[in-house]
Amino acid sequence: MRLTAVARNLQKLLDPKSLKTLDHYSQFNPSPLTIQQFIDFGRTASEEESFTFLKKELPVRLSNIMKEINLLPPNLLQMPSVTILQDWYSESFRDLVTFEDTDSSRTTLLSFCQTLKSIQTRHTNVVQTMAQGVLELQESHKVDNQTDMAIQYFLDRFYMSRISMRMLIHQHTLLFEPDADLNTRRIGMIDPACKLKSVIMEAFQNAAFLCEEYYSCAPDIEIKGQTMVRNEKGKKVGLSLVYPPPHLYHILFELFKNSMRATVETHGKAAELPEIEVLLAKGEHDVSIRISDQGGGIPRHITDHTFHYLVSTAPRPSMTPTKAPLAGYGYGLPLSRLYARYFHGDLILNSYDGYGTDAVVYLKTLTHEASELLPVFNKTSTRQYRTAIPTADWTDPSFTASRGLHVSRPSQLKKAA
Numbered sequence: 001m002r003l004t005a006v007a008r009n010l011q012k013l014l015d016p017k018s019l020k021t022l023d024h025y026s027q028f029n030p031s032p033l034t035i036q037q038f039i040d041f042g043r044t045a046s047e048e049e050s051f052t053f054l055k056k057e058l059p060v061r062l063s064n065i066m067k068e069i070n071l072l073p074p075n076l077l078q079m080p081s082v083t084i085l086q087d088w089y090s091e092s093f094r095d096l097v098t099f100e101d102t103d104s105s106r107t108t109l110l111s112f113c114q115t116l117k118s119i120q121t122r123h124t125n126v127v128q129t130m131a132q133g134v135l136e137l138q139e140s141h142k143v144d145n146q147t148d149m150a151i152q153y154f155l156d157r158f159y160m161s162r163i164s165m166r167m168l169i170h171q172h173t174l175l176f177e178p179d180a181d182l183n184t185r186r187i188g189m190i191d192p193a194c195k196l197k198s199v200i201m202e203a204f205q206n207a208a209f210l211c212e213e214y215y216s217c218a219p220d221i222e223i224k225g226q227t228m229v230r231n232e233k234g235k236k237v238g239l240s241l242v243y244p245p246p247h248l249y250h251i252l253f254e255l256f257k258n259s260m261r262a263t264v265e266t267h268g269k270a271a272e273l274p275e276i277e278v279l280l281a282k283g284e285h286d287v288s289i290r291i292s293d294q295g296g297g298i299p300r301h302i303t304d305h306t307f308h309y310l311v312s313t314a315p316r317p318s319m320t321p322t323k324a325p326l327a328g329y330g331y332g333l334p335l336s337r338l339y340a341r342y343f344h345g346d347l348i349l350n351s352y353d354g355y356g357t358d359a360v361v362y363l364k365t366l367t368h369e370a371s372e373l374l375p376v377f378n379k380t381s382t383r384q385y386r387t388a389i390p391t392a393d394w395t396d397p398s399f400t401a402s403r404g405l406h407v408s409r410p411s412q413l414k415k416a417a
Ligand SMILES: Nc1ncnc2c1ncn2[C@@H]1O[C@H](COP(=O)(O)OP(=O)(O)OP(=O)(O)O)[C@@H](O)[C@H]1O
Pocket: 254, 258, 259, 262, 293, 295, 296, 297, 298, 306, 311, 312, 313, 314, 325, 326, 327, 328, 329, 330, 331, 332, 333, 334, 356, 357
């Protein structure tokens, strides 16, 4: 029944020829690129070469994730927001495969750039729309643990796929669109000398601005560690990394918002607020950024869930807010971790209940180790949507040793929190 419903859905969105093309592309694995490859490609490749790569790679990444959307629990697939989303993806897929057999004349290249721009615009609200779809499901159905696990598994892969496609599209348009700004040290989105302290300060100040708006106060910051290092010429310079600054900004902004909210909620507005402490370190392999707050910490039964989408201890703001909220969607941590993992970094939380929290961001120092991490649609991923959660084999039935986590519904968590 599930397959019929899915097939019907797809047939409505795609004509038989496009459906066949989708099947074809989804058989290829995405080709992950390293930051080094992005840089080399950006410095030396022509627009034509980029076009030739993208006209295959983008449909491959799109079709892989479109196939996975179809594996979602049938009642989630039927939610209005998910249908809208599938429609956007189908439209973009159709747009891209029109370039399949085209030459690379000037007109084609221009039209390809325009197509990428329109895909970017069409997909602007993908994150909110998918979140809305899950909320629609939660409001209209009882979501069991297995469905919840499948959704969490899917969202990580779906959003990672989106991050990666946006990266590819940005690289091409920033470098080759007719009014591309080439008078910059950046190579597309990547800054070969991304100054960590500047990104930290920008993220901190914007989070503090929001915090002031909500609580009329905000904690200060102290940056420690290897803020200044000696370059090859022995001159002292600010610590830098080869990285796309918007990704790092996204991660840090979310972490600062969380730390500020926790600090103000714990210490009250009147008292002197403890500073948020940032530690910077760069080794041969990893750059580490630790953000420590004294915001009371997170009890361990909640820490297990902080990386779940839509899990929040703040009241849920509107999906179309008039002013930017400080917290409440439960998307900050899981999305930030994806950004960190995208180039093989990571984000972890260490919390000390009753005291505070350390959030540590790890990024790769070496550009050839910073490789894209991409979801692949295959039998293994397909199985994940059907595998039942192992039945309880410990005295505490919510403890699932193989997954190392307690399985309890986010709604239960909200009540406990
Ligand atoms: N530094 C912190 N100190 C205390 N609790 C925290 C901290 N960071 C996260 N949390 C807890 O984890 C939950 C999830 O955080 P997350 O950033 O994912 O979502 P959110 O802040 O609630 O909403 P938003 O999507 O707007 O960021 C928070 O609601 C909060 O309860």
